[in-house]
């Protein structure tokens with residue numbers, strides 16, 4: 001089909017351009033977006049023209065997130081095989097809610113579940129929901145947590161909701177990700193009625209400050225602080241929670257992947273004793289947006305929070321029904337790209353990608369420190385926070401770096417200090433990209449002095 005050939009040609013040209021174009025969106029292209037504000041089209045437009053129109057207007061107005069020198073937020077690229085697998089899966093257009101209706105797409109999720117549990121060394125009979133991202137993965141796992149801890153207190157949330165339910169004690173770290181709070185809010189557990197445990201200088205929850213837990217309770221821990229990349233001290237915290245009968249959930253949006261490398265796994269030691277875990281595949285696994293993973297040790301807890309039954313829907317068969325584990329009934333077959341990434345890299349390739357990104361983060365820290373700038377975090381994973389001086393100067397330097405276009409990194413305020421966050425999360429980043437970016441960062445940093 002000529003249209004698909006055209007799309008593939010345009011996509012390839014776009015990806016190739018990322019090595020030479022500015023990482024930030026082109027300002028003229030952003031201004032041109034106003035031209036899209038027209039009344040609803042009354043007449044059809046030929047498909048080829050629609051595609052050309054999208055490419056002309058949107059491609060230059062994108063941020064080069066898929067490229068090798070994007071270090072903002074925590075955003076992976078997309079391994080080429082996962083982009084290609086995504087196209088194929090889009091052509092299949094499978095609604096992967098039910099195994100009976102979409103056996104191929106459902107089976108690929110089941111195989112990926114098994115592979116992931118082995119790679120991340122989590123309990124092998126965990127249930128897994130393929131969701132849109134870590135926010136929804138946290139939401140999904142915490143729905144199972146909420147229902148399970150209340151069930152143990154004699155309350156059936158699925159049937160009766162939260163009205164009149166015993167209060168659930170929710171404990172989070174002072175530096176938990178804001179989307180975790182959003183998930184708790186969406187679950188009716190409140191964004192504010194939480195106990196926030198103080199953290200140390202790296203953002204790790206302080207085990208000596210953990211309050212007394214009493215049933216029903218949920219303790220939310222973190223693998224990979226969004227600024228520092230630090231990990232909570234799991235063994236002590238989980239032991240205390242276990243004793244009190246609390247459910248332990250781990251937000252490991254990117255840090256959970258450390259478990260797939262022998263070198264990095266000690267950082268995440270002990271988290272396998274938790275009850276549920278959330279991570280992103282669209283971050284460090286480098287699959288296209290959107291893709292998140294919700295793992296729950298007690299498969300029945302997740303199934304009873306998420307499954308539905310209806311006359312017209314296929315009944316539970318011998319095989320896993322994907323929609324029994326996710327908030328959505330209908331959704332795309334996002335396990336396809338996860339499977340493609342795991343098959344293409346294998347365990348060794350996966351570990352190499354994570355270890356390479358961590359070494360690149362250390363190189364950023366070392367280069368910036370040598371140039372006289374302060375590194376605000378202990379660089380244990382793929383995250384670096386650097387200060388170029390006071391808040392105003394740091395912001396100005398970040399603006400200059402973004403304007404230059406060689407690379408892109410964003411601002412943060414962490415533990416009272418303004419810094420630039422560098423997150424090295426892409427398969428595409430080569431060591432020479434780090435050197436090129438470092439040179440620009442140092443030049444902009446010195447120019448502001």
Ligand SMILES: Cc1ncc(COP(=O)(O)O)c(C=O)c1O
Nearest residue numbers: 074133134135177179226253280
């Ligand atoms: C620790 C942590 N949790 C949750 C999230 C939210 O992830 P998503 O945007 O994929 O929903 C992030 C995003 O950076 C994160 O770093």
